[in-house]
Amino acid sequence: MVFPAFLFNYNFFEKRGCLKLTSLSDEVTTNEAGHLTIGGVDTLKLVSKYGSPLIAYDVSKIKSQISHFKQAFIDADVPYRVTYASKAFSAVAMYQLVAGEGLGCDVVSGGELVAALKGGMPAKRIEFHGNNKLPIELEMAVDAQIGCIVVDNFQEIAYLDKILKEKDTTISVVVRVAPGIEAETHKYISTGQENSKFGFDVHSGQAKKALKELLDNPRMNVLGVHCHIGSQIFAARGFVMAVDKMVSLLQQWHEEFGFSAKLLNLGGGFGARYVDSDAPSPAEDFVKQIIAEVKEKIAAANLEFPEIWIEPGRSLVAEAGSTLYTVGSRKDVEGVCHFVAVDGGMGDNIRPALYQAKYDAILANKPHALKEQIVTVVGKYCESGDILVKDALLPITHPGDILAVPSTGAYGYTMASNYNRNPRPAVVFCEDGQDKLIIRRETYDDLLSYDLGL
Ligand SMILES: Cc1ncc(COP(=O)(O)O)c(C=O)c1O
Ligand SMILES: N[C@H](CCC[C@H](N)C(=O)O)C(=O)O
Structure with a gap:
């Protein structure tokens, strides 16, 4: 018509x-x-x-998003790290760009790891995620001596222990927990709830058991704790709830094991605008609310102030x-x-x-x-x-x-396929x-x- x-x-x-x-x-x-x-x-x-x-990126938009995320931390004068979740768009040039902007990156496979290293991302700024990291991938991460492995399950602890013993070396780890929060987003991209396949469940005591195992292992240096509640989230509310849960967990772990987290990683998930009616909060608003909540809850729990890490993927590249x-x-x-x-x-x-x-x-x-x-x-x-x-x-x-x-710009090229034998x-x-x-x-x-x- x-x-x-x-x-x-x-x-x-x-x-x-x-x-x-x-x-x-x-x-x-x-x-x-x-x-x-x-x-x-x-x-x-x-x-x-x-x-x-042809996928065309406006690089200035990526840089501007990066600086919005960083600036909010700088203004609040708190220790932080912004780690780019590279599954959103993984390309050697992209790792070069984010490394140059001072970011770290999160990889979820051996393929992303080699690409990040090829892009000149310093190994110490790489963290490795995944619910079923293969022994070969863990070995690659250990050989490269990356910044940390975000440990997701007991099998992974066993694999890692074996690799570290064989190589007579150590590695830093972070414990990923499922905090039991349902993000307001599509169910396929919600990850913080109890029935998520990712991370140790807090409620059943799995997370505590994992921490104990890691603390008892002299080859694993536990830096802190991680959660990721989902993706394409428009409001800070879910992150604020996650902070509350995570700090109360850290308080229990401090009381029980004397554990002091050096870092608190709240994952990614910050929303992007796809159509005119989408209205995600600006990057700095998310960060400001996260920082305010961490400050309040950490002070109330009388804990050492941790470095705050976030892992934006989509929000750095989608709109660009x-x-x-x-x-x-x-x-x-x-x-x-x-x-x-x-x-x-x-x-x-x-x-x-x-x-x-x-x-x-x-x-x-x-x-x-x-x-x-x-x-x-x-x-x-x-x-x-x-x-x-x-x-x-x-x-x-x-x-x-x-x-x-x-x-x-996010999850387009990285989820591309050759269906019908069409070239990417x-x-x-x-x-x-x-x-x-x-x-x-x-x-x-x-x-x-x-x-x-x-
Ligand atoms: C652990 C983790 N961190 C960060 C991200 C990035 O999420 P987003 O692209 O929504 O920022 C994801 C999602 O893939 C994730 O699973
Ligand atoms: N891995 C992310 C979600 C990725 C969603 C992405 N594939 C998309 O196209 O929106 C997570 O677990 O939160």
């Missing part, structure tokens, strides 16, 4: 106070050609240079990234729906299919053209669920147009009008290189 143009004249309705129809496309930056720009670079030029689909697609076919079923298909889809962004995640779309070649159709932006994969944007309000599109989907896209960093290819596009030769045949 094509609507009469006046229906999409925002000013007409907004002036009358009867409608607020906004989208992320109202906030885009354009150049003199009227094209969408990212980091000062023309998106059409990016696509003609690197092809599509956009995916550029080329428009191809279209299918109109009058009175039912309109599909606009692009040259990527669930292979480069599984989030709508997996979490019903919502995105917006922008016509990059004319972002400010009158938006007069509501369409479903679909991909090219053989799945009906291969939908990128459910109800996108767009100008009339034509094959060859470039469509940008903003806020795809290229990734480019853009800053001050300059672009730099940081991950090249996969080729068909890459895809076939694993196939051995008969």
Whole structure:
């Protein structure tokens, strides 16, 4: 259905106070050609240079988020560490960037560990997470003498003990606990509740037993305690509750074992804005409320003030990234729906299919053209669920147009697949009008290189 143009004249309705129809496309930056720009670079030029689909990051947005998180700690003058949860976007260039900004990083696999080291992340600033770290991964972490291993379960303690004995060495560890808090988010990305697969349960006494085992092991140096309550959280409330639980746990452990935590790691999970209606708290608000609560509760418990660690992933990279697609076919079923298909889809962004995640779309070649159709932006994969944007309000599109989907910088590339043997896209960093290819596009030769045949 094509609507009469006046229906999409925002000013007409907004002036009358009867409608607020906004989208992320109202906030885009354009150049003199009227094209969408990212980091000062023309998106059409990016696509003609690197092809599509293409994931383009505005590096200044990543840096600005990093500095917001850091500044709140600096202003409060408390010891801290911001550790980038690199599962959100793992690339050698990204580790180089965050290392240069003074951050640490969290890795969850041997693959992320080698990439972080290749990116020059100092080993001492790396922490290793995961609910089923493989013995080989633990060995890699011990060999690299990373900053700490966030111990998740009893089997891991046994593996680690064996490795440390064999290598006659030591390592620092942090105990991950499930504090029994349900974050207000999608159930698939909620991790702090008692039935989570991650961490030692506090309620049943598992966490205490784990601490005792670790304290009794002379090869493991227990630095502190960790929790992560979930992801895409918009308000500080859940973190404040987590602080209360964690400090009361530290108080019990201090009384029982004389244990003094050097660090309190409250995980990541800070929300990002995907569509206009999303309103996550700003980074500094999260941090300020966390610090205020830690100060109050630690003082009340009369404990030594720990270093406060946070592990933002999504909030550092989501809004900085956009995916550029080329428009191809279209299918109109009058009175039912309109599909606009692009040259990527669930292979480069599984989030709508997996979490019903919502995105917006922008016509990059004319972002400010009158938006007069509501369409479903679909991909090219053989799945009906291969939908990128459910109800996108767009100008009339034509094959060859470039469509940008903003806020795809987190868990897009890292969750990408080769479904239907589609190569994964290229990734480019853009800053001050300059672009730099940081991950090249996969080729068909890459895809076939694993196939051995008969
Ligand atoms: C332990 C831990 N820390 C940090 C994160 C990062 O979460 P987010 O990307 O929501 O900030 C996650 C989620 O993957 C996690 O499991
Ligand atoms: N691992 C994170 C959630 C990751 C969610 C992410 N994959 C997404 O696309 O939103 C956690 O346990 O909190």
